[in-house]
Amino acid sequence: MKVSVIGTGYVGLVTGVCLAEVGNNVTCLDIDEEKINMLQLGKSPIYESGIEEMMEKNLHENRLSFTTSYSTACERADVIILAVGTPSNPNGSANLLYLQKAAENIGKHLIKDGTIIVTKSTVPVGTNNKVKQWIQQSLTEPIFFEVASNPEFLREGSAIQDTFEADRIVIGTESRYGTHVLKELYSPFQIPTLQTSLESAEMIKYASNAFLATKISFINEIANLCEKLDADIEDVAKGMGMDQRIGPQFLKAGIGYGGSCFPKDTNALVQIAGDIEHRFELLESVIRVNSSQQIKLIGKALDHFGSLKGKKAAILGLAFKPNTDDIRESAAIEVIKTLLHYGATVNAYDPVAIPNMKRLYPESAEIQYTSTAYEAIANADMIFILTDWEEIKELNLPTIAELEKKPVLFDGRNCFDLRTIQKSGLTYHSIGRQILTGARQDPKFVEYGDGFEN
Structure with a gap:
């Protein structure tokens, strides 16, 4: 099947590469020429395990191509997948400007009857009807097409695995024809498919x-x-x-x-x-809880030190989760901002996300970036663990405890077992567990075995 994907971010690039991997001829479009040039060389602009190897294979086998031309992307496509960004407006609503521009460009270049236009971007209920209108208003001649909703459920860092091992594929369609085409497209994945209305798919x-x-x-x-x-x-x-x-x-x-x-x-x-x-109201509370939770460790640090002015903080982990370089809405952003507000200085480390964080917080007298976790920890008064990368979970705690300036460890991801921390002698604050105060034998800590009785 001939497939075009509009947008080469996390969702668009992974979707396009995986559809090529199962035998489709896929063209990925982006308006960013620099990004397309990079992709044509087999280099991924996103950090995603396995993506470059799969790209190189399908480029070599001529099943995958990249372009900035809507004419090239639309002229022979059986399916066109919209995977452009829908960022938040200041009031929290979804910004559909990029989606509208993409839909209008599709309309200007659509020449094949029967093309299915699939919205994979996350959009408010009713958006696919707008997509249909935007395309119809931009057509240069009467063309039969259909719109469909096909939301993605990918996790950054495991997006390829999530594509091939998804729990379900949701397709919202207007007709049996649209349902048939999309079921055929996804049949090689052998994943259960749920067919719904456009509105239900958007809401799911x-x-x-x-x-x-x-x-x-x-x-x-x-x-x-x-x-x-x-x-x-x-x-x-x-x-x-x-x-x-x-x-x-x-x-x-x-x-x-x-x-x-x-x-x-x-x-x-x-x-x-x-x-x-x-x-x-329930979701409003969820949002409030999350906002306060992101800086909970700062409160623990203030309780411990009284003042953070002049203190040196080591930040371990900048990405919002491990195995990605994405810092969007990362707790590290708020933690760093608050530490600097209270007069602390910061040494920050992350295996892959430092370049992205530098765009927000360039290096200065107040914040430096290091090439290893241990370099960040050196001479720190306190350590904040914000992303549970495997290498951070494998830190040598006795080595940290033996530093001339023994730091206080604030673990926002509960990376360490309390028994291990107790043996190290570090003062340790985590989430939802007791505070260990640095004594190697804490009388409050009780060994319960594995928690099960025979």
Whole structure:
């Protein structure tokens, strides 16, 4: 099948490459010439495991190409997939300007009857009807086409795996013809397909992300209670997750969610509800909880030190999650901003996200970037763990504890087992668990074995 993908961000590039991998002829379009030149050389502008190897293979086998030309992308496509950005407006609603421009350009260059225009971008309910109007108003001659909604459920850092091992493929269509074409397109993946109306497919994406965000904020609120009631959130979450009605996913307490999806989509759904005079109070609370959770470690540091002025902070992890260089809505942004506000200086480390953070916080007397985690830690008064990269979880704690200036460790991702921390002698603050005060034998800490009785 001949497929064109408009937009080469995370969603568009991964979608295009994976569709080529299963045998389709795929053309990916972007208006950024520099990005297209890079892609034509087999170099990915995004950090995603395995993407470049798959790109190079399909470029070599002539199933994948890149262009800036709408004429090239549209002229023979059976399916055109819209995967452009829909960033947030100041009021939280989705900005559809890029989507509108793409739809209008498709209309100007569409020449083949029967093309299916598929919106994969996350859009408010009713947007696909607007896409249809934008295309129709831009047609240069009468052409039969159909619009469809096909929301994505990809996680940055595992997007290729998520494409090939998805739980479901959702397609919202207007006719049996559209359903048939898209089921044929996705048949090589052998993944269950749910066919719905356009409106239901659009809502499924928002509802799914909002539910997962709610689960994260809920467990973080339980963690905050655990700290005050001497319970351990790790045990509580494990006990909850063993209930099949709840499940263990997204029950990891920490400093909240970030990235390009959850913050944007929760705000947009609140705005969508407001537009029809429905106040989504539950989701409003989810957003408030997440905002306060992102700087929870700062409060712990203030409680411990009293003042942060003149203190040196090591920041370990800048991306919003491991295995990506994406810093959008990362807790690190708020933590760094707040530390600088209180007069601290920052040494920051991340395996891949430093170039992106430098665009927000260039190097200065107040903030420096290091090439290793240990370099960031040297002479630090405090360490903030904000992203649970594997290399950060494997830090040698006894080595840190033996530094001349022993730092206080504030772990926003609960990377370390309390027994391991206790043996190190570090003062340790985490989320939803007891504080370890640096004594190697803390009388409050009790060994419970594996938590099960025979």
